[in-house]
Amino acid sequence: MAFDVSCFFWVVLFSAGCKVITSLDQMCIERACSASAFCSDCVSNPPQKPSRYQHRASCRACRTKEANKTYNCENLGLSEIPDTLPNTTEFLEFSFNFLPTIHNGTFSRLMNLTFLDLTRCQINWIHEDTFQSHHQLNTLVLTGNPLIFMAETSLNGPKSLKHLFLIQTGISNLEFIPVHNLENLESLYLGSNHISSIKFPKDFPARNLKVLDFQNNAIHYLSREDMRSLEQATNLSLNFNGNDVKGIELGAFGSIVFQSLNFGGTLNLSVIFNGLQNSTTQSLWLGTFEDIDDEDISSAMLKGLCEMSVESLNLQKHHFSDFSSTTFQCFTQIQELDLTATHLAGLPSGIKGLNLLKKLVLSVNHFDQLCQISAANFPSLTHLYVRGNVKKLHLGVGCLEKLGNLQTLDLSHNDIEASDCCNLQLRNLSHLQTLNLSHNELLGLQSQAFKECPRLELLDLAFTRLHINAPQSPFQNLHFLQVLNLTYCFLDTSNQHLLAGLPDLRHLNLKGNHFQDGTIMKTNLLQTVGSLEILILSSCGLLSIDQQAFHGLGKMSHVDLSHNSLTCDSIASVSHFKGIYLNLAANSINIIPPHLLPILSQQSTINFSHNPLDCTCSNIHFLTWYKENLHKLEGSEETTCANPPSLRGVKLSDVKLSCGITAIGVFFLTVFLLLFTILLFFAVKNLLRCKYRHI
Numbered sequence: 001m002a003f004d005v006s007c008f009f010w011v012v013l014f015s016a017g018c019k020v021i022t023s024l025d026q027m028c029i030e031r032a033c034s035a036s037a038f039c040s041d042c043v044s045n046p047p048q049k050p051s052r053y054q055h056r057a058s059c060r061a062c063r064t065k066e067a068n069k070t071y072n073c074e075n076l077g078l079s080e081i082p083d084t085l086p087n088t089t090e091f092l093e094f095s096f097n098f099l100p101t102i103h104n105g106t107f108s109r110l111m112n113l114t115f116l117d118l119t120r121c122q123i124n125w126i127h128e129d130t131f132q133s134h135h136q137l138n139t140l141v142l143t144g145n146p147l148i149f150m151a152e153t154s155l156n157g158p159k160s161l162k163h164l165f166l167i168q169t170g171i172s173n174l175e176f177i178p179v180h181n182l183e184n185l186e187s188l189y190l191g192s193n194h195i196s197s198i199k200f201p202k203d204f205p206a207r208n209l210k211v212l213d214f215q216n217n218a219i220h221y222l223s224r225e226d227m228r229s230l231e232q233a234t235n236l237s238l239n240f241n242g243n244d245v246k247g248i249e250l251g252a253f254g255s256i257v258f259q260s261l262n263f264g265g266t267l268n269l270s271v272i273f274n275g276l277q278n279s280t281t282q283s284l285w286l287g288t289f290e291d292i293d294d295e296d297i298s299s300a301m302l303k304g305l306c307e308m309s310v311e312s313l314n315l316q317k318h319h320f321s322d323f324s325s326t327t328f329q330c331f332t333q334i335q336e337l338d339l340t341a342t343h344l345a346g347l348p349s350g351i352k353g354l355n356l357l358k359k360l361v362l363s364v365n366h367f368d369q370l371c372q373i374s375a376a377n378f379p380s381l382t383h384l385y386v387r388g389n390v391k392k393l394h395l396g397v398g399c400l401e402k403l404g405n406l407q408t409l410d411l412s413h414n415d416i417e418a419s420d421c422c423n424l425q426l427r428n429l430s431h432l433q434t435l436n437l438s439h440n441e442l443l444g445l446q447s448q449a450f451k452e453c454p455r456l457e458l459l460d461l462a463f464t465r466l467h468i469n470a471p472q473s474p475f476q477n478l479h480f481l482q483v484l485n486l487t488y489c490f491l492d493t494s495n496q497h498l499l500a501g502l503p504d505l506r507h508l509n510l511k512g513n514h515f516q517d518g519t520i521m522k523t524n525l526l527q528t529v530g531s532l533e534i535l536i537l538s539s540c541g542l543l544s545i546d547q548q549a550f551h552g553l554g555k556m557s558h559v560d561l562s563h564n565s566l567t568c569d570s571i572a573s574v575s576h577f578k579g580i581y582l583n584l585a586a587n588s589i590n591i592i593p594p595h596l597l598p599i600l601s602q603q604s605t606i607n608f609s610h611n612p613l614d615c616t617c618s619n620i621h622f623l624t625w626y627k628e629n630l631h632k633l634e635g636s637e638e639t640t641c642a643n644p645p646s647l648r649g650v651k652l653s654d655v656k657l658s659c660g661i662t663a664i665g666v667f668f669l670t671v672f673l674l675l676f677t678i679l680l681f682f683a684v685k686n687l688l689r690c691k692y693r694h695i
Contacts, residue, residue, distance in 0.1 A: 027076050077097065077098065080099075098121060101127070102127065113134050114139070115137075116139070124148045126150045128152075139161075139162065140158075143168055152178045155180060160184050164187070179200075185209060194217065196218045196220070201229075205232075207232040215242050221246065222240075224251055236259060239262040244266055245266055248274070250274075256279075258279070266288075266294070274304060280309040282310075286313070287315060289317065302327060316338055323348070328353065328354060329353065336357075342365065344366060345365070350377075357381060359381070360385070364387075367386070370411075371399035381403050382405055384400070387410050387411065389413075392415040395416060398425075402428075406429050406431060409429070409435050412439050416441060420444055422437075422453075423449065423450070426452045438461060444467045445474035447472040447473070451477055453478075458481075468491075473502075484508050493514070493515045493525060494516050504531055514541045522548040524549055535558070550573055557580050558581045559574060561583060577603065585611070588612065589612070590614045590642065597621065608626075613641055614642070615644065616657070
């Protein structure tokens with residue numbers, strides 16, 4: 001009973017007061033990232049050509065954003081600029097709010113704005129001098145607003161307005177657009193409106209225009225007079241995608257040199273080829289869409305290419321009515337050709353005149369074997385893409401051996417299976433630098449499996465099951481390899497020689513490959529790749545990492561250990577790293593003892609999100625460190641408490657603990673000491689009485 005009472009006293013004495021700190025009522029979210037943070041979306045998924053139905057105003061580019069300058073106020077039901085938004089704001093996303101009318105007082109306080117997104121704010125009226133005080137405004141997004149009126153001087157003020165988005169604004173006539181102060185305009189997006197003529201006002205400044213987007217309008221005829229207002233522009237990218245142009249006046253495009261022309265979705269391509277005679281463009285996009293019943297392409301139709309100058313041609317998703325070697329007789333100047341999803345089962349041999357072709361895309365077709373592309377037709381080819389083939393693709397033997405200049409080869413998503421890969425299949429590709437064999441079936445790799453490609457710099461085998469048939473490394477002759485992606489390859493990670501012979505390897509992705517007993521031992525396969533800078537070990541089923549496991553890796557800048565079952569003990573394995581990006585998200589970390597905090601302090605960026613973190617006084621040192629180092633932390637919105645139950649789901653940055661002696665504790669301590677003193681007094685008194693009684 002005495003034990004229980006003492007426990008009770010100590011519990012009360014050191015009981016912790018927990019509460020959530022409520023932040024200031026700032027409805028808008030400040031967006032900021034550290035300079036060392038990795039922009040993975042942009043790096044891993046670079047923007048592709050916009051789809052037919054894409055109306056989003058901007059691609060979120062990777063950038064470093066300074067504090068108090070970038071804010072997101074999207075979809076908050078706001079009808080005015082909140083007072084909490086600082087005057088220093090430069091980058092403001094204010095879409096999906098309610099601003100039926102905007103005038104010169106709406107944003108007057110935010111004089112430093114460079115980017116303003118007002119997508120779908122139900123704007124009807126834009127009054128005079130609305131942006132008069134915004135001299136630095138560079139990009140204005142008005143997408144999805146039912147505009148009724150824009151004053152002639154509504155865009156006055158910005159000295160360098162370069163990008164204007166008027167997508168889905170109900171515009172039917174280009175006279176609606178105020179031309180004042182648009183001298184520096186570089187891109188104008190007018191997609192998904194009701195425009196039938198591209199005739200601009202006479203004084204429209206097109207000299208600096210680089211992008212003009214009319215996709216998904218009602219433009220069916222293009223005249224020389226329409227195009228005259230654009231004659232000042234050079235290297236213009238002009239987009240008529242989804243308009244189904246039915247007529248082009250001869251010579252309309254003859255006086256302008258274009259960067260790109262897009263007539264995607266046109267039902268009859270003869271109209272385009274006839275209308276573009278004597279025109280010059282670097283890129284011509286003539287692809288179609290699955291829901292369009294267009295006319296098949298004939299060899300006679302393609303003769304129109306002989307009357308124009310084109311370097312890059314896209315014909316994706318079309319059908320050919322008569323596909324033969326004569327189909328390509330006017331392709332002699334083409335350097336890039338995209339025949340994605342053109343229902344091809346093979347290319348004819350004996351095609352002449354394609355000596356300038358550098359890039360060929362044959363993805364999503366119906367080849368049975370790689371030899372059916374007749375590679376000998378393209379002796380100068382440097383980039384070849386045959387990905388996502390409809391049928392199981394067989395590599396054959398030496399099908400590409402005539403492509404001695406090939407530098408990039410993408411054979412991903414083809415269900416390729418080969419028991420002995422890849423020297424016979426890749427014969428004579430000695431200049432190959434990039435090879436993508438990801439998302440295929442089982443590949444058997446012998447020692448020096450890529451001997452025919454000694455100059456490889458990037459090798460992607462992700463999601464392809466690999467069977468290593470030799471004790472030595474299949475990669476050992478790749479002395480120039482810098483990037484190796486082995487995601488979910490079901491590797492035998494106990495083979496310590498697996499990565500031998502890669503002296504220049506900098507980026508290694510082992511995601512989804514499991515280690516024996518869930519542990520990376522002191523001696524492991526990573527010790528042979530000392531040049532590594534980026535290491536990804538996410539979803540590897542890891543339970544622990546030896547403290548010496550990474551000691552041979554002295555150049556590391558990025559370590560991803562997310563989605564494992566690691567505890568705080570494994571943090572010691574990165575103790576010798578400094579200034580790295582460390583991802584520990586979605587592990588089993590709950591309490592981080594004080595002796596590990598110096599290791600964390602010496603890193604640049606750390607992610608602890610989705611861990612069962614303890615928010616009691618047992619973890620007070622880490623919680624204190626966390627708040628002091630918020631500038632180093634990524635994923636703070638998802639970094640929440642798991643314990644105690646009263647704080648479950650609360651962000652760590654919002655938790656405040658009182659881990660000292662409380663008022664109640666002081667009272668009980670006083671009572672305890674008083675009782676202890678009295679008991680001690682009587683104990684000593686009784687002891688002395690007994691002692692002198694026997695004298």
